[in-house]
Each structure stands twice: as C-alpha cells, then as structure tokens.
Amino acid sequence: MVPVSEQTDEHGGAPTNNQVGGVKMAFLGTGNMGEAVLAGALAAGVAPEDVVATSRRPERGAHLTERFGVRATTDNVAAVDGAHVVVIGVKPKDVGAMLDRVADTLEPGAVVVSVAAGLPLSFFEQRLPAGTPVVRAMPNTPALVGAGVTALVGGSAAREDDVALVEKVLSGSGHVFRVAEKDIDAFGALAGSGPAYVFYVVDAMAEAGVLLGLTRDVARRLAVETVLGSAKLLDETGEHPVLLREKVSSPGGTTVAALRKLDDGGVRAAFLDALEAARDRSRELAAEHG
Ligand SMILES: NC(=O)C1=CN([C@@H]2O[C@H](COP(=O)(O)OP(=O)(O)OC[C@H]3O[C@@H](n4cnc5c(N)ncnc54)[C@H](O)[C@@H]3O)[C@@H](O)[C@H]2O)C=CC1
Numbered sequence: 001m002v003p004v005s006e007q008t009d010e011h012g013g014a015p016t017n018n019q020v021g022g023v024k025m026a027f028l029g030t031g032n033m034g035e036a037v038l039a040g041a042l043a044a045g046v047a048p049e050d051v052v053a054t055s056r057r058p059e060r061g062a063h064l065t066e067r068f069g070v071r072a073t074t075d076n077v078a079a080v081d082g083a084h085v086v087v088i089g090v091k092p093k094d095v096g097a098m099l100d101r102v103a104d105t106l107e108p109g110a111v112v113v114s115v116a117a118g119l120p121l122s123f124f125e126q127r128l129p130a131g132t133p134v135v136r137a138m139p140n141t142p143a144l145v146g147a148g149v150t151a152l153v154g155g156s157a158a159r160e161d162d163v164a165l166v167e168k169v170l171s172g173s174g175h176v177f178r179v180a181e182k183d184i185d186a187f188g189a190l191a192g193s194g195p196a197y198v199f200y201v202v203d204a205m206a207e208a209g210v211l212l213g214l215t216r217d218v219a220r221r222l223a224v225e226t227v228l229g230s231a232k233l234l235d236e237t238g239e240h241p242v243l244l245r246e247k248v249s250s251p252g253g254t255t256v257a258a259l260r261k262l263d264d265g266g267v268r269a270a271f272l273d274a275l276e277a278a279r280d281r282s283r284e285l286a287a288e289h290g
C-alpha cells in the first residue's frame, strides 16, 4: 500500500487527517447504489485514479470507467489490494461470500464500509480479521447528484478517525448523519427507500395529469417541478409541512377537495404501514443472511 506518507499513522490504514486526497478506495459490487456513492466520493475529492470499482460484467466496468475515469475490474481480491476504504456494494444475500473472498487480502487498518440493508456491524466483524474497522452506512440514490442523505455508524474497532474519514468521503454525496445502530433500519425505511416513494408519487401525479388531458411530457415535467419547488420551499422557509399545506388549501377550494380524496384513500396510513414494512424487511434480511 502506498498511502500519502505524512497523512498515514502507525496503524497502516487510511490517511488520518480526514483529508480525502490520497485515499485509495475499492468499490466491490458497483451497481445502482455503489455508483452513486462512488460519484459522491469523487465529488468529495477522492481522485479517480485512486478508485477501483468491481462488477460482475465487464460492460458495467466499462461504463464506470467511461463515466468517472476510475479503474474497473471483475477481480474483487485484486481490487482491495492497497485500498484504504473498501465499500461493499453487493446485495445483502451476496455480502457474506464477498467478505469471505476478500478478508485475507484486506490491508491492515483498511476501513470496510457496508451499505447493505439490514446486515448489522456484527455480521461484518464476525467475518473479517479481528480489529478490522467497519462502518455501516445507509445512503440513498440522490447521492448520484450530490443530494443524498446517508446515515452511518462505526463498529467496535472503528476509531473516530476511521468514521470521520468515511463521513468526509460520503459528504460528497450530500448530507451525512451519524446515528445509533438501532436507528439505522428506520433511517433506511425513510431515507434509504424514500426516493422510491417520491418517484411513485411523481409517477402517480403525472398519470393523473394525463387523465385530465395533459400530454405525458408536460404532466411529468409539472410533477417533477412541483416536487422540486415544494422541497425547496420546505427547506428554505423551515416551515412545518402542515402550515405550508394549509397555505395551499383555500377554504372551500380545490385543494381541500383533493386532499379529502387522499384521506379517503388512506394515503397517510399507507405511509405508516409502508415504513414499518421496510423496517421489518431490513430485520428479515439480517435474519435470512446473518
Ligand atoms: N438501491 C438503493 O437505493 C439502495 C441500496 N442499498 C444497498 O446497496 C446494496 C446494493 O444495492 P443496489 O445497488 O440497489 O443493487 P445492484 O444490483 O444495482 O448492485 C449490486 C451490484 O453488485 C454486483 N455484484 C454482485 N456480485 C458481485 C461480485 N461477486 N463481484 C462484483 N460485483 C458483484 C452486481 O452485478 C451489481 O452490479 C444492497 O446491499 C442494498 O441493500 C442501500 C441503500 C439504498
């Protein structure tokens, strides 16, 4: 491993002053989420030439090289050689086999970052050499455009420097929150899966616009702009969503007529059920693959 000498401490792992210049990263399994986290790492200042991304299919690797200028390979063992930070981006069912494959090749002190839903820190710590620093993260796909949110928590062997380094790398993806591990499934249910709920709502609103006679292109654009504008209004004013909703809803007007239909359809209750189902599925994934 060739870390930046003045940034490297005696434990032989990643540069320790939380600067990302010189950090060598390996992404093992670079699909939808891995690609988004990779984009964020580059935005945070990790150099493309310090990144290697693996995939099952060479065509996927070619896409990653073309888009980001990173090295790509299908060889996971070779990829971790020399890496300070190793992101495990495969599906939960494939994580155990991936760890078994690369555990012996990890650099001493390399930080292993998991984005897998459900799998606890202990899952990794039991399978990796004793003392391996592990960070469990729950990102979301808007990371691809720097607008993600990520929860993270360090394992028992992760020092503050290790967690801070991962935080710095992930901050290029958007906002990063440190959480207790007990809360990470809830975070995943809300924010990890959350973009899918928003896309579902946008699609439903656009479809409704088509029902009312708008063209598909116009209906979709209106739905997207409305979601963007509403999120910006929430963010920039800091006002409670209920207050902002009331400001749209004129007495006896059109909006209350529409909202009544959403209440009739049980949309709020469905969201409560949906997030509980996502949280419960995280727990099942841990039980199935742990
Ligand atoms: N998609 C999302 O919004 C989020 C996903 N996650 C987590 O991210 C992880 C990945 O999910 P996605 O990116 O959605 O799945 P994906 O299927 O898009 O990506 C997984 C990638 O790993 C590759 N892969 C599988 N086995 C491999 C191997 N042995 N060597 C090299 N590459 C291999 C697959 O070919 C695929 O490209 C999961 O653990 C999931 O729980 C977490 C938060 C959000």
Ligand SMILES: O=C(O)[C@@H]1CCC=N1
Pocket (backbone or CB within 6 Å): 117, 188, 192, 193
């Ligand atoms: O659906 C999933 O399992 C992953 C985890 C959070 C978002 N996507």
